[in-house]
Amino acid sequence: MSEQTERKDRPPAAASGSWIFAWGSAAFLAALILVSLSIPSGQDGQPLMSAEYEWGRAIYAGEGCGECHSRMVREVDRGLGAPASDRILSGSRIYPGSSRIGPDLQNLDRRYPSSLLLIRLTEPDSLQPGTVMPSYNHLDDLRMNALISFLETSPAETGGWDAVRARNDIESVVPNQILHRLRNFFDFETGIFVPPITDTPEFLITGNGIYNSRCAACHGMEGKGDGPVSWQKWDSGEQSVRGPSPLVPPADLTGREFREYSPVMFYWRIAEGVPGTRMPAWSGTLSEDGIWFLVGYLESLSSYDLSEIDVEPEWIESTGHFDELEFTYFDENTTSEDYGTAPGESREQIEPADSASEEEGMSSGEEHASDDVQNSAEDENAEEDSS
C-alpha cells in the first residue's frame, strides 16, 4: 500500500489535531516568553533587600520552613480564606491550609530578641519541651545570621502598604485604596494604625444604637445572623424586600473569625459591603463616624455584655446625633495607649517579648498547634477566663 494511500486511510482529525496541538503549543509558548520578557519583574517596585536578607530567604525556602510556618498575616474571611501577600517566596501561592503546624513568623522582630530566636533555632526543645521543631545546628554562623536577619526583617521595613499591614496585623485582602482612605489614622513614622474607636460606654452605646437600627434586621439583636430577615426565617414564608442571599446567610458576628477581624477589616466590610452577598455598602448611608462607632461596637460584640453598663440618660439622648459628637482621632501627643483597647480583646502590643512565656500567650491573630497543643489550649482558655 503506497504511503499516499496509507495517509488517506488515516482519520484526518487525529493527525491534523496532533499537529495543531503541537504548533499551537509552540506558538503559545513563544508568546508567553515574549510577553513575560516585556513585563517588568520585581515585587511591586519594592526596594531590593540586602544580600544577607536574600540569602536568608533562600535558606528559609531551602530548609522547608514554610512546611510548618507561614509568614503572613493570617486571616480567614468568613471561611472562604484568601491568599495572604507572600513576598517571602517569590511567585508562590500559600501552601495548602492557612494554619500550619507551627506559629506564624510575621513580625518576629517585634516579638523575639535575636538571642532568643537563636535558641529557638538551635535548641528548640529547651524552650518548648516536646516540640516537633527540628534543630538547625547544622547551619554555620554565616547561614544562621542570614536566616535570623531574614526572619527579623519584617516586610514593614520594605515599605508600602504591605508593610503597614504587617505592622498592624491588617488582613491582606483589605485593598490598598481602603488603607489610603484611612491614611490620616496612620502614624507613618511608626507605621502604627490608630483606629478612632474607644471602649467607653458612650461609644459602645452609640454603636449599639446604629447596629440596632441598621444591622439587627439581618444579623440579629445578638449578632448571631438570625435576624428577622435572615435566611433561617426564609423558609418559614416570611419575606422581605431586601431578602438575604440564598447562598450566604447573614454572618454570625460573634463567630471566632470575627473576633480576629482587625478594625480596618470591619471598616472595609461595612463601608464597601461584601460582594456576592446581600451585605450592602454603608458608606453612602452612614457617616465615617457612624461606621467607626459600629466598628467599635462589633469588636465588643462577642465578649462584652452591654447589659452590664449603667446607662446614663444623657447617653441615650445622644444616640441618633452621633454625627455631632466631637471626637479626637489623632494628634501629636496621642498614642495608642491613650485609646486603650477594645473590651474583651487584647491587642498585641508591638513590643519585643521579654520571655518565652509571653510568646506562648499569643495574640488573637496568631495560632499554633505544636505537639503540646493541650497545654496551649488550656493556657489560652485560662487567659480568656481571667481577662
Add this chain to the structure above:
Amino acid sequence: MTQEAAKAYWRFTVLWLIVGVALGILAALALLLPESLSARPVLGYGRLVAAHRAAIIHGAIFAAVLASAYTLLPRLMQSQFNATRSSDILAWTGAAIVLAGVVTILGGHGSGREYADLPLVLGLVFWIWLILVAIDITIILSKARALEPNPASGLLVLAAMLPAIVYPFALPGWWGSGSFDILRTWLSWRTLYITCFTLAAIGTGLWYLNVRNGGFRIHRGVFAIAIVLIAGFGPLMGTVHVLDAPIWVGLKALGAMSGILVAIGLVLMVGMMWRGAGWDPPSFLFIAGITGIGAAALQGAMMVLPPVHTAFHFTSHTAAHAHLALGALMAIFLAGGLIAAPGLSRANLALHDRMFFGAGWFVAGMLIVILSQISSGVLQAMAFSKGLAVPDWLPSFRWLQAGTVAGGVAAFIGVFMIGRAVLCTLGKATPPAEVTESRPVIPENAVEGGEG
C-alpha cells in the same frame, strides 16, 4: 514499537514510588523523632517532605501518566505505534531531571513552592522535557496508521500533553508581575495538573473496563458531560476558594456532584463484577481508586462550608486530602500497570496472590496515613478553637505521626510487591498481535486471566 518507552516509564513509576514513599516515611519520622533526626540536615522535615512531593508527583505520577499513555494508546486506538528514537531517551531524561531535583532539595536548595519544589532551573528543564514528550507523542500519532480514536484514548493523549501547557504556572515569578500573576491567582497549579492526572486515570480506567468486561459502551455525549464534571469541576474548583465570591460555593457543589457520579459508577461496576468474573488485584485497586477520587471530590467540596473549612484549613487536613486524591489516582495507574505491563495471563497466575497482598498493603497503608493526618488536623483545629479542650485520650500531634509512619511502611510494602510484580514480568509481556483494522490489539488472555 512503543514498548521500550512504556517499559522505561513503568520502571521509573515503580522506582519513584518506592523512593517517594520511603522519603515520606522519613518525613513522618522527622516529626515523630525530631531530636534524633535533626542532627543530620538532610533528614530535616522541611527537606524530606519537599523531596517526597517531588519524587511522588514529578517522578512517579508523571511517569505513570506517560507509561499509561505509551502502553495503552496503541491498544485503544487499535494501531501499531512506532516510537521515535527519542522516546526511550526521554524517559531516562525525565528520571534524571527528577533525580537532580530530589538531590537538590535534600541538599537544602529547594524553592519552597507549593507542589512544585524543584529549583527554578530544574523547573524550566522539566517544562522543556514535558514539551519534548508532547512533541514525541505527536510525532508517534502522526506516523501511526489507521487510528481509531475514542474517548479513552483522547483522554490519555490530553493527559500526556496538557502538562506541557500548564506546568509554567508552577514556575516562580520570573514571569514578573502582571497578567500571569492574575492567572496564577485564579488557577491553582495543583488543580491543573491534578486535572491532567485524573484524565489519565479515567482513560486508564475506561481501558480496563473494556478489557475486564468485554466491552463497555457509553454514549459519547454522556461521557463528555461526565468527564467535564469529574475531571473538570472537581479538581479545578477545588481551590477557587481564593475568590471571595459565594458563587464559587455553587461551583464547588458541582464538584461534589462529580464525587457522587464517581460513586454511582463504582456501584455499577461492583454490580457488574458481582455478576461477572469476580475480583482480581487490578479490580481491587481500580475500585479503591475510584472510591478515593469520589471521596476526595466530596471532601474538597465540603471544605467550603465555613465550619468545615476552618477545620480543613489546617495543613494536616489538606495533606490528607492530597494523599487521598493522589493515592487514588496512583491506585488506578497501578491497576492499569498490572494488566498492561505483565499481561495477566494464565502463565502469570502464580503472581496473583502476591499482587493481591500487594494491593491490600498499599490501600491499607494509604488509608492509615490519611486517617492519621485527619486526626492531626482535628487536633490542630481543636487547639485553634481555644474554646475546645483537647481530650486527654487524644494522642499528641507528635505521636499521631506514628500512624503516618505505620501507614507509610504498609504502603511501601504494597508498592514494593506490586512494583516487583510489574517489573519482573515486563520483559515477559506478550507483544500485541499483528494489527489489522478490525482485530483488537488487546490480548485475549487478559480477559481470561482476570477470571481466575
